[in-house]
Amino acid sequence: MGAIDQLILQLFDIEAFKFGSFKLKSGIQSPIYIDLRVIISYPDILRSVANHMNNILQNSNVSFNEICGVPYTALPIASIICVDYKRPMLLRRKEAKNYGTKKIIEGKFRPNDRCIIIEDIVTTGSSVIETAESLWAEGLQVTDAIVLIDREQHGEKNLQEKNIRLHRVLKISEVLDCLVRHGKITEEVSKNVSEFIHGNQMQLPTLKIEIEDKNISIPIRQRFQTIIKEKKSNLCLSADLTSLDEIIELSNLIGKNICMLKIHCDILTDFSMDKIQELKDVSRRLNFLLLEDRKFADIGNTVALQYTKGLFQIAEWADLVTVHVLPGEGIVQALEQAAQTINESRGCLLIAQMSSKGALTNNEDYVNGVIKCAEKYSDFVIGFISQSRLTTSDKYLHCTPGVHLTNTGDQLGQQYVTPRQAIDGRGADIVIVGRAILDSINRVKTAEAYQQECYQVYEELHLSSLYSSLSSPSSSIIRETHLFTTRTFTKVNLLGGSFNVKLYHNTNVNNSYTSVDVETE
Numbered sequence: 351m352g353a354i355d356q357l358i359l360q361l362f363d364i365e366a367f368k369f370g371s372f373k374l375k376s377g378i379q380s381p382i383y384i385d386l387r388v389i390i391s392y393p394d395i396l397r398s399v400a401n402h403m404n405n406i407l408q409n410s411n412v413s414f415n416e417i418c419g420v421p422y423t424a425l426p427i428a429s430i431i432c433v434d435y436k437r438p439m440l441l442r443r444k445e446a447k448n449y450g451t452k453k454i455i456e457g458k459f460r461p462n463d464r465c466i467i468i469e470d471i472v473t474t475g476s477s478v479i480e481t482a483e484s485l486w487a488e489g490l491q492v493t494d495a496i497v498l499i500d501r502e503q504h505g506e507k508n509l510q511e512k513n514i515r516l517h518r519v520l521k522i523s524e525v526l527d528c529l530v531r532h533g534k535i536t537e538e539v540s541k542n543v544s545e546f547i548h549g550n551q552m553q554l555p556t557l558k559i560e561i562e563d564k565n566i567s568i569p570i571r572q573r574f575q576t577i578i579k580e581k582k583s584n585l586c587l588s589a590d591l592t593s594l595d596e597i598i599e600l601s602n603l604i605g606k607n608i609c610m611l612k613i614h615c616d617i618l619t620d621f622s623m624d625k626i627q628e629l630k631d632v633s634r635r636l637n638f639l640l641l642e643d644r645k646f647a648d649i650g651n652t653v654a655l656q657y658t659k660g661l662f663q664i665a666e667w668a669d670l671v672t673v674h675v676l677p678g679e680g681i682v683q684a685l686e687q688a689a690q691t692i693n694e695s696r697g698c699l700l701i702a703q704m705s706s707k708g709a710l711t712n713n714e715d716y717v718n719g720v721i722k723c724a725e726k727y728s729d730f731v732i733g734f735i736s737q738s739r740l741t742t743s744d745k746y747l748h749c750t751p752g753v754h755l756t757n758t759g760d761q762l763g764q765q766y767v768t769p770r771q772a773i774d775g776r777g778a779d780i781v782i783v784g785r786a787i788l789d790s791i792n793r794v795k796t797a798e799a800y801q802q803e804c805y806q807v808y809e810e811l812h813l814s815s816l817y818s819s820l821s822s823p824s825s826s827i828i829r830e831t832h833l834f835t836t837r838t839f840t841k842v843n844l845l846g847g848s849f850n851v852k853l854y855h856n857t858n859v860n861n862s863y864t865s866v867d868v869e870t871e
């Protein structure tokens with residue numbers, strides 16, 4: 351009897367092959383079950399398996415520096431081969447340690463070393479591929495793997511696709527033939543198993559890469575800051591139109607210019623959840639936030655219902671809402687709690703000061719109360735609707751409505767300032783513009799002009815404060831950078847976000863920086 355037949359019969363005797371009906375991990379019913387773990391209890395068989403592998407290695411002229419066994423069954427086989435060959439062994443952990451070095455590959459090796467993988471059985475080849483990937487990641491070369499049994503279920507092809515050659519001691523078809531020849535199983539059982547094997551060719555499970563929708567997963571405050579930086583826009587369009595269709599159409603045209611779109615859903619004559627979803631889709635595509643200017647002002651319980659229920663189900667689609675703190679902080683607590691039922695990031699802007707004539711918010715105590723509330727709920731409150739800078743903290747975005755380049759007010763108490771006054775004079779981060787754009791002859795052109803004006807003033811303002819910090823010898827920026835290089839880069843915080851700033855140094859001009867460029871990363 352040949353050595354291969356002998357090995358197969360030994361494996362059969364120790365019940366490494368079982369025939370019957372077995373439910374596999376995948377739920378599939380299989381007529382064969384192969385359990386090679388049993389070989390560790392039979393040193394002779396273990397020795398014989400290792401010898402067969404050694405022969406293959408010698409005959410195939412595979413050169414290698416290290417041998418890596420795939421846990422668990424292949425480890426003792428790999429150990430024997432390592433000793434026979436006097437080659438070092440590597441081991442791939444199933445999971446990286448969560449203490450100490452966090453290594454996944456144990457053992458000594460040098461980059462570019464050639465490593466062969468030893469495995470007991472191959473079905474799809476996925477565990478060999480996983481092992482190879484860990485070794486590749488460490489700079490090792492892996493081109494060959496050797497297994498005891500190939501189930502012939504597409505493993506060889508899958509490995510080939512990864513440029514790994516598969517060597518095997520036994521193919522499942524050889525095992526079946528041998529067992530039939532020696533009267534261990536019937537032709538019928540063998541046929542059954544063969545049919546099962548051919549009917550279950552397994553492609554490697556394709557890695558499903560879920561492109562993370564950063565718009566949804568990152569916190570709203572960070573998302574807002576990123577949008578402003580990326581789009582170079584701190585303009586919010588107040589789309590006070592009564593048709594949602596018209597708002598969708600307009601946002602398709604103006605979306606690229608704005609960081610936020612503000613609406614009042616209760617003035618819409620054609621509101622529907624389908625249409626608002628359409629607007630939400632535009633906002634995701636053109637990267638702006640949706641603000642429902644609901645100005646909640648009731649007790650917590652009522653407000654939670656107004657936020658999540660009714661016709662508008664605001665929490666479903668509005669990234670941000672506006673809130674009066676008049677009823678006390680319970681209103682914010684209620685909204686924050688209600689927002690937790692939504693699996694997207696939500697936030698709110700507290701109304702601290704209003705632009706209209708005679709606003710009762712013009713009261714220091716009131717405004718201080720609003721700021722305190724913002725601090726207490728700073729995970730949910732990302733800023734204010736205000737007419738002045740309320741805090742020096744970068745954390746809160748100050749959004750200022752009542753902005754118009756040419757008008758000073760309307761007949762109903764609205765009072766306007768220019769973008770420059772709002773930003774430079776009053777410390778606004780975001781400028782909210784409604785009728786100045788909506789009533790213009792060319793809304794798109796006007797929006798572009800407002801975007802440019804608002805962002806330019808904003809940049810100028812922050813750059814001039816950057817200049818003054820640069821001229822101060824105690825400035826942290828100066829300390830961080832090398833003063834006498836001609837061009838340095840440093841990070842500064844503007845809009846609460848981190849910007850890469852290029853500093854051009856000109857030693858002729860009093861050793862001071864002559865120009866500062868803000869580059870978005």
Ligand code: BMP
Nearest residue numbers: 588590703704705706751752783784785
């Ligand atoms: P307009 O630019 O057309 O005046 O519109 C301003 C928008 O900002 C309106 O939607 C209004 O409800 C809102 N708003 C405001 O004007 N002043 C405030 O203090 C707070 C606001 O939300």
